[in-house]
Amino acid sequence: MILTVTMNPAYDMTYRVERFERGQAHRVRSVEQRIGGKGINVTRVLNQLGKYARATGFSDYAFAAAAELEMPVDFVHALPWVRRTVVISESEDGTATALWEPGARVSNPHAAEQLAVRVAGLLPDIDGLVISGSLPGGIEPSLPAEIARTAIAADVPTICDVDGEALRLATEVPGIVLMPNGTELRRLTGMTPKTEHEVVAAAYPLIDRGVRAVIATRGAEGMVLVTADGAWSAVLPEPLAGNPTGAGDSATAAVIAALSEEPDPDWPAILTDAVATSAASVVIPVAGEFDRCLRANVAPTVRVEQLDLPTPQDTAP
Numbered sequence: 001m002i003l004t005v006t007m008n009p010a011y012d013m014t015y016r017v018e019r020f021e022r023g024q025a026h027r028v029r030s031v032e033q034r035i036g037g038k039g040i041n042v043t044r045v046l047n048q049l050g051k052y053a054r055a056t057g058f059s060d061y062a063f064a065a066a067a068e069l070e071m072p073v074d075f076v077h078a079l080p081w082v083r084r085t086v087v088i089s090e091s092e093d094g095t096a097t098a099l100w101e102p103g104a105r106v107s108n109p110h111a112a113e114q115l116a117v118r119v120a121g122l123l124p125d126i127d128g129l130v131i132s133g134s135l136p137g138g139i140e141p142s143l144p145a146e147i148a149r150t151a152i153a154a155d156v157p158t159i160c161d162v163d164g165e166a167l168r169l170a171t172e173v174p175g176i177v178l179m180p181n182g183t184e185l186r187r188l189t190g191m192t193p194k195t196e197h198e199v200v201a202a203a204y205p206l207i208d209r210g211v212r213a214v215i216a217t218r219g220a221e222g223m224v225l226v227t228a229d230g231a232w233s234a235v236l237p238e239p240l241a242g243n244p245t246g247a248g249d250s251a252t253a254a255v256i257a258a259l260s261e262e263p264d265p266d267w268p269a270i271l272t273d274a275v276a277t278s279a280a281s282v283v284i285p286v287a288g289e290f291d292r293c294l295r296a297n298v299a300p301t302v303r304v305e306q307l308d309l310p311t312p313q314d315t316a317p
Contacts, residue, residue, distance in 0.1 A: 002128040006039030006057035008103045008136045010085045019092045035067045038133035044288035045253035078111035105137030123154040128260035132161035141165035157259035174210035196233040199224040225271045231307040234271045250281035272302045
């Protein structure tokens with residue numbers, strides 16, 4: 001089993017319009033609402049990949065009941081209400097505009113401890129852990145790192161896909177796998193890498209500090225993977241147009257699915273599958289799903305290139 005942790009879940013709203021114009025009234029062609037949040041999306045993709053996955057985190061009673069109709073869940077009921085995220089999907093060219101609410105403040109003063117205990121109790125039964133998404137108010141940014149440290153001590157492969165101070169603290173957990181996007185990597189390292197080699201140079205000091213792997217997602221420019229044993233870039237020959245919301249979650253699902261099976265992972269193969277799965281989710285209007293046929297078709301076209309690791313002189317202060 002793979003466990004996902006979503007501390008700030010959401011109801012994902014998708015409005016489909018022909019063409020979105022700022023400042024104009026629009027006729028919405030269709031509306032879709034479903035439970036969401038980064039870890040929830042990862043859980044959905046894992047189930048599509050044939051992996052049994054369970055979702056935990058914080059929620060209110062209504063959200064937990066709705067989630068339980070779709071997937072195995074084990075939430076801590078600590079939120080007074082659950083936020084919404086709105087995606088405006090344009091059928092004319094497939095572009096999407098997203099609006100993300102910040103979410104409610106956790107009302108239970110013991111919520112963090114309850115969640116940490118709940119995850120720890122499940123560790124003997126899980127093969128992989130994903131902690132992803134933003135944190136609600138009232139939760140210390142150290143909580144993802146604390147949960148990750150406990151999981152890795154139990155030999156459970158762990159991915160942390162968070163931002164801000166929570167991401168910085170996660171870098172201090174030996175053995176953790178990080179999946180930052182370009183903005184998150186810039187905030188974390190203070191560098192603005194533009195090329196694959198610059199991404200490696202920015203990420204490698206984290207590897208020196210004990211991080212197991214950094215998988216930097218770069219949108220249409222693919223991904224860069226950095227480990228102590230090597231670095232690789234992977235990209236499609238041509239990017240696919242569509243809704244990028246959730247593409248990173250699909251990549252996360254592909255990575256943890258592989259890590260849960262292989263104690264000695266084939267990193268280039270994992271990177272290839274992550275790019276293909278991410279691309280196959282872009283063409284789907286809603287997050288947490290991917291096109292199986294497209295994933296199979298684009299995987300052989302992913303271009304993987306091995307990159308040089310920095311020399312000690314390159315990383316010296």
